Amino acid sequence: MEHITTILKKKKPALSFEFFPPKTEEGAAALFQTMKNLTPLKPAYVSVTYGAGGTTRTLTQDLVLRIQKETNMTVVAHLTCVGASKDELYEVLSSFWNSGIRNIMALRGDPPKGTAIFKPNKHGFSFAVELVRFIRKEFPDMGIGVAGFPEGHPEMPNRLLEMDYLKEKIDAGADYMCTQLFFDNRDYYDFMSRCRLIGIKVPIIAGIMPCTSKSGIKRMAELALGARIPAPLMRALNRAKTDEAVQQVGSHWATEQVRDLLEHNVAGIHFYTLNKSTATRDIYMSLGVGDSDSLQYHLR
Numbered sequence: 001m002e003h004i005t006t007i008l009k010k011k012k013p014a015l016s017f018e019f020f021p022p023k024t025e026e027g028a029a030a031l032f033q034t035m036k037n038l039t040p041l042k043p044a045y046v047s048v049t050y051g052a053g054g055t056t057r058t059l060t061q062d063l064v065l066r067i068q069k070e071t072n073m074t075v076v077a078h079l080t081c082v083g084a085s086k087d088e089l090y091e092v093l094s095s096f097w098n099s100g101i102r103n104i105m106a107l108r109g110d111p112p113k114g115t116a117i118f119k120p121n122k123h124g125f126s127f128a129v130e131l132v133r134f135i136r137k138e139f140p141d142m143g144i145g146v147a148g149f150p151e152g153h154p155e156m157p158n159r160l161l162e163m164d165y166l167k168e169k170i171d172a173g174a175d176y177m178c179t180q181l182f183f184d185n186r187d188y189y190d191f192m193s194r195c196r197l198i199g200i201k202v203p204i205i206a207g208i209m210p211c212t213s214k215s216g217i218k219r220m221a222e223l224a225l226g227a228r229i230p231a232p233l234m235r236a237l238n239r240a241k242t243d244e245a246v247q248q249v250g251s252h253w254a255t256e257q258v259r260d261l262l263e264h265n266v267a268g269i270h271f272y273t274l275n276k277s278t279a280t281r282d283i284y285m286s287l288g289v290g291d292s293d294s295l296q297y298h299l300r
Contacts, residue, residue: 002074004103004143005175007044008203013261014044014268015289016076016205019275021048021059030275031063035071037277041284044268047076047105047178061092065099076145077101080109081131085123089131093139103143105178106131106169129169136173146174148204150182150191151228163198170200178205178270183253184230185260203267208257210279211250213243251282258283 008014017038022028035046048064064077077096079089096104108118108128120126125134128146135142146169149162156162170177177200182188185206192204211217217229217237229237233253240246261269271280 001068001100001102002045003141004045004074004076004145007074008176008267011044012268013266014203014205015041016045016047016268016270017043017280018047018049018270018272019063021063022275023059027275028063034273034275034277035067035073038273038280039071039073041281043073045074045076045103047078047270049078050080050082050107050109061095064096064101068100074103075101076103076105076143078105078107079131079135080107081120081125081128082109082118083121083124085121086125086134087123089124089134090138093135093142097139097142102141103145104135105145105147106135106174107147127165129165129172132169132172132174143176144174145176145178145205146170148177148179148191148195150179150187163194166195167198167200170202174202176203176205176267178268179207181207181209181227181272183227183233183257185257185264187228188261189264205268205270206261206266207270207272208254208261209272209274210247210254210283211237212247212274212276212279214240214246215243216274217246247279251279251286254279255283255286259287262287262289 019031019035022031046067048060048067050060060078064075067073067075079092081089084092093104106128108126108131110118118126125131132144132146135144148166152159153162156165177195179188179191188206195204211233214237233249236249236253237246240249258269271283273280
């Protein structure tokens, strides 16, 4: 399995996908069908999330190890501070390392469902920067990613202080940053410029999630911690009368975002797939990225 720094050096832009662990056998079967559909796109890597409050920790570990064993894709495992002691985190990291996993996305994590305030384990960590330091000390050769928020972290209204905290995570040993999803590329470009101004030099991966249904739009805003939906996109979504029309609008908007990002030579683009393949495949086909011939053959 490749180290993330090697991937980001040789594959520009590095196009990657994110999945979440299913809770049922049917969900697992559907997810691996999605992976099968996306394999011809030859992602630079795939990542696997934790559920809110760390509720899917075991499922996440199981899925990461299954991807490692049954596919040839490099996988980045998410790891959060929620509800975990240092010893428990070390045990998870050891399991990953011994199984050949070499890349971790280090996050503080969201509070468990039904609670508004993050409360750390008394033997654990309060902030992502502590987790980054811990991983770099205990597993010095592990690739480490951290999260960035182009529109600002909702818990930190002081944007100057927020950038200082972000730089601390990089200085603690993070190799790259992946942003929360956004719908206006100007937010990403401004965020990247602010990062460079304070001395953050690591690759900054752009996070993209197409709108796929009306019911998913509100949920998407929640997942994105309040991501702003630009007025032109809102007008287009309001005109859409069915989920199929919403998906077409969402795919078109995301395609234009990706086209613009590619023209600006971004280090990478990370697709939040919601465990579905259609929107991501549509974007690839529209832009001619990836192995289009192989993809068309696979979809026949």
